[in-house]
Every structure is written in C-alpha cells, then in structure tokens.
Amino acid sequence: MKVALIQLPLVWEDPKSNRATIEQKINAIESGTDLIVLPEMFTTGFTMHPEAVAETMEGKTVLWMQSLAKAKNVAITGSLIIVEEGKYYNRFVFVFPTGEIQQYDKRHLFTLAGEDEVFTAGTSKVLIEYKGWKICPLICYDLRFPVFSRNTKNYDLLIYVANWPKTRINAWDTLLQARAIENMSYTIGVNRLGVDDNNLEYVGHSQVADYLGNPVIEPQTTEGVFIAELDKNSLHETRKKLNFLKDQDLFKLL
Numbered sequence: 001m002k003v004a005l006i007q008l009p010l011v012w013e014d015p016k017s018n019r020a021t022i023e024q025k026i027n028a029i030e031s032g033t034d035l036i037v038l039p040e041m042f043t044t045g046f047t048m049h050p051e052a053v054a055e056t057m058e059g060k061t062v063l064w065m066q067s068l069a070k071a072k073n074v075a076i077t078g079s080l081i082i083v084e085e086g087k088y089y090n091r092f093v094f095v096f097p098t099g100e101i102q103q104y105d106k107r108h109l110f111t112l113a114g115e116d117e118v119f120t121a122g123t124s125k126v127l128i129e130y131k132g133w134k135i136c137p138l139i140c141y142d143l144r145f146p147v148f149s150r151n152t153k154n155y156d157l158l159i160y161v162a163n164w165p166k167t168r169i170n171a172w173d174t175l176l177q178a179r180a181i182e183n184m185s186y187t188i189g190v191n192r193l194g195v196d197d198n199n200l201e202y203v204g205h206s207q208v209a210d211y212l213g214n215p216v217i218e219p220q221t222t223e224g225v226f227i228a229e230l231d232k233n234s235l236h237e238t239r240k241k242l243n244f245l246k247d248q249d250l251f252k253l254l
Helices: 015-027 061-072 140-144 166-183 231-243
Strands: 001-006 034-039 073-083 087-095 102-104 128-130 135-139 156-159 185-192 193-195 199-205 205-208 215-222 222-228
Touching: 001 205, 001 215, 015 061, 061 073, 061 087, 061 222, 087 166, 087 185, 102 135, 128 199, 140 156, 140 166, 156 166, 156 222, 166 205, 166 215, 185 215, 215 222
Parallel strands: 001 034, 034 073, 135 156, 156 185
Antiparallel strands: 001 222, 073 087, 087 102, 128 135, 185 205, 193 199, 205 215
16 A cells, blocks of 8 residues: 655644645645545644634535545545534544545543543544555554554554654654554554644654564654555565464453
8 A cells, every 4th residue: 555644834723724735745646645644633733722623524624635535536534623513523534535434533632731621532443444454543642552552453554643742752753663563563653843833843753664663664854745655465474474463462441
C-alpha cells in the first residue's frame, strides 16, 4: 500500500484556510496513492473552543473529504471536531475512495489541556478494512496507553494522528517505535508543525515504522508530503516466522 503523510502548519480555528492548503498538497500527490493521512484536528489546531468551529458529519469538511477522495480515487483520513446531539467529539474520519465513511472517537482525552472537560470520549476501538489491510485508527494521547492499542485483532497498520508539542517529542518518537514493535504492525504517526494560539510549538516528526520498529520514513521536521510503501506480504511472513503475538497477555478493558 502506498501512503502519503501530510505534515504542515495549521491556521488556528480556520477550517477554510486549512482545507485550501491541504487541497493544494493533495492535488500535487501522484496518482496511485492509496491513502492520505492528515494530522489531528487538521481544520482547526488543538483548540478547546469547539463551539466556534465544530462541524457535523454532513458539514463542509466531511463533504470536502468525500469529494476529494472520489476525485482522486484515494482514501483520506485525519481527525476533526464533530458535534452530535450537543456533544463534541475529536473524531478520526476515514473516507474511502467511494465516499463511504468509517470513524473513531478519541478515547483518551488529554486532561492536561482540559480536553476531557469539553469533549466526549469514545468508548470503542475500531478496525477499518481497506484494500485487504486491517487498520487501527488512534489519536494523539492514545499513544501513551498500550493496552488499548494491543493487537488482539490481527491488524496490519496502526495510525496515530496528532498535535504533539515539541516539549514532549522524544516521547512521540519512542512510543511510536514501541507500538510498532510490541504489536508487530506498521505504525504511522502524523503530527503538525508551527505555533498555535496557546504558544505551543510543534516540530512534526511525522514518520513510519515497520513491524519490527525499523524506520520506513524517518521523523520529518519540514513541511511536506512524505510517501511510504508498505508491504503486507513481508509483514505476515515475519509474523509467521517470529510469532510473538501468540504469546501476548490478554487484557479486558473496563
């Protein structure tokens, strides 16, 4: 599978500007790409004021994602702020080339920023099947909780989208590699760049690790689109040979 990671600065609480910039980058991606991954809250930055920028699943951003996915024949994913029945969700939206949608709501809300006071946590782990790949979508703070990501469903690819600041970037790098190793899964992390309105600086480090933790794409620090080729046959051959996952402990989430 050919995957494009889009790393860029985000304009604070300005979905129109962010969509325009992202669309330019998507239009420049060569045909034949299977999946495009955007950062967490890619329309707004990591704001705790969802009332100003929240959208519905029938809103401009989701319709824009569907239109682009169909036009480019590619799946597009990232998280944005969704409102439903008066509740706000940090929602990972996966749009298939057909326009079909699957979604995951962030389970681990970032209490340090007060995300838990504003947003509603998701309750379910999600598995997305796309072009023969089983994909587990997760969001930012979820990275710190390995039991939730544990590979008991035999997925092939973990995707983390994030607004992960510079001050803790070493944790981002280390934990992405750890999740890849312990789950014997390709692992993608897509982060943003720039400084937000809370004066937090982001230095990217979007990257891809293989199922043994080896870099497919090293952590990137510049704005751009970064392409990775993922080999499912190699993944499954290595799992069959080493077979570490059969020895894992099983945990029940309360």
